[in-house]
Amino acid sequence: MLKYTFRRLLGMIPMLILISIVVFSLAKLMPGDSLSGEIDPLNTNPQYIAEMREKLGYNDPLPVQYFNWVTDFVQGDFGKSTRFKVPVADVIMEKIPNTLFLGVMALLITYILAFIMGMYSGRKPYTIGDNAIAGINYVMLAIPSFVAAVFAIYFFSFHLNWFPFGGSVDILVEDGTFEYWLSRLHHVLLPAIVLGAMSTASYTQFLRNDIIENSRKDFVRTARAKGTPMKKIYNVHILRNSIIPLVTFLGFDFAALIGGAIITETIFTYPGIGQLFLDSVTNKDYPILMALTMLLSFLTLAGNLIADILYGIVDPRIRLD
């Protein structure tokens, strides 16, 4: 297991190098002058601009520029945001907790909903309840997250006034108090539900089908013959087997959550990584853009790796190496 993990980690390195080359080339291809934020915009003296370009290394050959960028990047120096004039790492670190909070809440909602619905459907397949759940899932799967978000804001925020329609916390509450956390939870709930509902459908159907399939297997018959109560068979024997595919979903969910976060955070004006990313594209804040693209790619890679490793841990029958 350890050996496999180590080998996979090594395998990530060429992938990251390739991605970094792509990100760097893309940033270089971006329209607009990427040093517009570094120099004094009022000083249009061509000599001054040329000096600044020389100083910042923009006249070096591309491979040298790439190498410098990577060296700084690996050492944790992501450069300075051209818009905020502070180190990129600070800007990103400020937003990460918000996105993490949103992501964890969304995952929690996904799991709770999927477990309740999937286990019910799996135990009672082809009943009215199962069909109703399948119908709900179908609609949830079909409604794009941004449409769902717009409708959610319209109904729950504007009409019913249950949730705030933007931001991550009330301005008036004091940092660190109980109300502060309550307000944050209140703000994160609606985007988390929208984000979480996105993947609930696939989890539910997967769990349902797996439970049905497993319930026809020999070990279930044996358990029944021994006189194990049905409840225990479903909750212990079958569930343990059916969780395996779900666990691997967790890793792939990383990628889905990243994409989903960009959309939901923007719609709910929730100050997280996704919103920062879109802002930096619009404002041509290249250092942030490059750092975020690398970070998100790394997370996607890590997610896939975690999925594979979890697969081996949950089901020892699967030989990875």
Next chain:
Amino acid sequence: MASSTTITQQKKPERSLSPWQIARKKFLRNKLAMASTIFIIIVTVISLLAPFLAPYLSPNPDITKVNIGSMNIQPNGEHILGTDKSGRDVLTRLFYGGRVSLLVGFSATLMVITLGTVVGSIAGFFGGAVDSILMRFTDFVLNFPFLVFVIVLNTVLYGIVDGLWVLIMVIGVLSWGGVARLVRSKVLAEKENEYILAALSIGCSPWKVIRKHLLPNVMSTIIVQGTLIFASMIVVESALSYLGFGVPQTTPSWGNMLSSANEPDVLQGKPWIWMPPALVITLTILSINFIGEGLKDALNPKSLR
């Protein structure tokens, strides 16, 4: 005499249905899938005939033109779905938006399916080093966070190529990985069959084997996958347009129309502007998914329905 002819007619061996005919019969019997198909056909026809059907064309032939005289009109007899904040008829834009959204969705799907099938079948059929290289490359593409790279690439290419085709190309180039994997796994299983060996032994070229023998057998999977991808491509287009990184704002598309919901006062007080595109997007995607599921059922020889 008459009776003998009937006997011969009865004895005549009836041709059994071909797999495609069976699939068609199964599909036609699936009510949900058929209703969805009809809906999609209606949407497609309306979109294609938008220049002739659009109700509010004559006074304002340029659909992108701002008309200050008729801003934010609520739905009434003249403007069935009202007008948006620039005084453009919502129903007219909905018709034209369908053109763009369906075009982007369809072209991107075609591109994804073609790229994925080519890469997947070559990797699966030849195996060995070709397989490793192609699949490494596929992993590489799959490992990109899709939305992030679509947005970045779209910004890079914007202005170099016509906006619509940039989007189609970018989406296509970044999302064929899944199809390639699927086709490869199917081809891997299929090429072990003896008829492939037979075809190769009588001297068929590998390309001919792939084209004539392997792909027809993988086709049903590709068709089902293609339908589901079509739905997701429409989502991608409208999501990107909604965020302002998709189809250029001057071109009406469902996503662009929905993006007016970004303004709180439109979202709260003028639902007739953003609700129609939201509903049409949802219904279209739901229908396409139903069609996909129907096809999956119909093309699966094991399903009893």
